[in-house]
Amino acid sequence: MSKMLNRPIRVLVAKVGLDGHDRGAKVIATSLRDAGMEVIYTGLRQTPEMVVNTALQEDVDAIGISILSGAHMTVFPKIVEVMKQKQLSDVLLTGGGIIPENDMKKLKEIGVGELFAPGTTMATIVDYIKNWVAENRNF
Template sequence: MRPIRVLVAKPGLDGHDRGAKVVAAALRDAGMEVIYTGLHQTPEMIATAAIQEDVDVVGLSILSGAHMTLFPRVLELLRAQGREDILITGGGIIPKEDMDALHAMGTGRLFGPGTPTSELIEYIKEWFAEQSHQEA
């Protein structure tokens, strides 16, 4: 099976990148091809990078409280390009009810503080296996 391609992105003005970088390194160590955008990305920059880099997964890290604006915008932009197939996941300081609301809009699972990286690796791998199974 080909390696899973993941874009780890920091949308908005939030500069807290400890989590994003730790996650990016862990996914890479788990055998995925990881692209990290760097800080202060707009949703447009993220959607463009996701399509250009032909990724399977976009992981957004948001600790700024702007998740209810930024997640839906990235979802919309990818949908507008017909790329519903890309999984939008991520994490940060996101209250449970907001996670539920975002999930209902179409994001994948979102992860809060204290989540072991093994849990997200497993989640992404399972999702990918299921996708590949459906395509085959």
């Protein structure tokens, strides 16, 4: 494992599309901040382009998408596509919500990181982000 950054890990937490359920995203954002990360929360009704542009502007290490609307097979591939267009290849795309296991597998195959189901402990999510950043963002 590489050494950690000389600054707090920066994570963008976003809700994409018309999914108006943001309680989980706010809980995640607060928990990541409590774990020492710098968190940018975009709020509701973001587009994939808005998310990636904010990630670029804020120089984040990870993007976390909270999705409960069932649109994960549209949202994640579009974000991956926009990240590729913007050459944002060194940023973790992760997330969670109501995502069937088969869909999680398909999304991982196109480059999405771990996806977390309801009930996942915050320690698991924090450790995953910290470990990914230590291995991939040590500059």
